[in-house]
Amino acid sequence: MFQELAQLESLLERLDGHARIETLTRIRWQGHDFPVYAIVLGTLQPQAPTLGFFGGVHGLEKIGSEVILSYLQTLIEMLEWDRELQRRLAESRLVFVPIVNPVGVYRGTRANGNGVDLMRNAPIEGQGNTKLYSGHRLTPWLPWYRGDASRMETEAEALCEVVRRYLFEAELSIVLDLHSGFGIRDRLWFPYASCRKPFPDIAEAYALKNLFDHCFPHHVYRIEPMSEEYVINGDLWDYLYDSFKSSPQAGRLFLPLTLEMGSWLWLRKSPLHLFQRHGLFHPLLPHRQQRILRRHFTLFEFLHRCLLSPTKWAEQTHDQRVDNRRAAWETWYA
Structure with a gap:
């Protein structure tokens, strides 16, 4: 047991009867037995709009897990009285x-x-100028090790399984995967991470960005394709997105986003934290932790509302898609 898992299991007790709680898998390591939990709130109708939150993919970046747990705690309190929710x-x-x-x-x-x-474990190869940090298969003693090419890790398989089951079936779905550790500004990344070409739903991504910019003109995020910063091998979300586009559900929209919290700003204010494990x-x-735990709730609420009101960004005419693709190209790829 560790702090984040103890907090999660405490929240699960309060969610009993309000949510579907699943143990996706159990990870055994040196005598320990850790569960990987999934929580499903809301309707179980397969085609309902779905928003997914994933954290702790990189264990050192535990602030992503803590932000999700903080949001879950808020939702639990609001479920008791908030009729709109x-x-x-x-x-x-x-x-x-x-x-x-x-x-x-x-x-x-x-x-x-x-x-x-x-996040380097999927069977998908980066295109172009990849580096050691893009993912390698040299040795697990170096960071960014991709693992065995013949199989994915149990945790990665569990993530893919829950995405296929709950988000691929939805008419409209968005994923938000929370990370930290790059730059001094919070970034909201969308595919592709494995290549620098625009992904097929770039018009919808641009329209969503445009809507967010207009609704919250003073927001803190730099919104861009991940490949604008670097290209990696084995990205799980590229792998899942391409799998979705080749599936029978391909006429719908599945939009995976990554929230990369700019932790270098915290380090710039307290340089000595570099010498601590999580610094x-x-x-x-x-x-600072309290500020981060509430900082992204506006984004979470915005994405939830966008799923229920897609006409402004996800339901575009042919001409609108052409215009948005052109604008996206000029903004990010030209």
């Missing part, structure tokens, strides 16, 4: 996997118990 959940679904990599969170390591970087990836001072 209750109406939204009657028409939509929220899926949470707060701790994808429990061994990594327990140990304070990026990789899982086998030394594998789960580069986690806000160590209590007031």
Whole structure:
């Protein structure tokens, strides 16, 4: 047991009767037995709009898990009295996997118990100028190790399984995967991470960005394709997105997003934190941690509302898609 898992299991007790709770798998490591939980709030109608939250893929970046747990705690309190939230959940679904990599969170390591970087573990190769940090198969003693080419890790398979089951079936779905550790500004990334070409639903991604910019003109995010910063091998979300586009559900929309919290800003204010295990990836001072735990709730609520009101961004005419693709190209790829 560790702090984040104890907090999650405490929340699960309060959710009993309000949500579907699943143990996706159990990870055994050096005498420990860690569960990987999924929580499903809202309607169980397969085609209902669905928003997924995933955290702790990199165990060292545990602030992602903590933000999701903080949001879950808020939802639990609001479910008791907020009729508007209750109406939204009657028409939509929220899926949470707060701790994808429990061994990594327990140990304070990026990789899982086998030394594998789960976000480099999918069978998809980066195109172009990849680096060591893009993912390699040299040795698990180096960071960014991709693992065995013949199979995916148990935690990665569990993540893919819950996405296929709850998000691929939905008419419209968005994923938000929470990470930290890059830059001094919060970034909201969308595919592709494995190549620099625009992904097929770039018009919808641009329209969603445009809507967010207009609704919250003072937001804190830099919204861009992940490949604008670097290209990686084995990205799970590229793998799942391409799998979705080749599936029978391909006429619908599945949009995976990554929230990369800019932790270098925390380090710039307190450089000595670099010498602590979580200093580069986690806000160590209590007031900073509290600020991060509430900082992204506006984004979460916006994405939930967008799923229920897609006409402004996801339901575009041919001409609108052409215009948005052109604008996206000029903004990110030209």
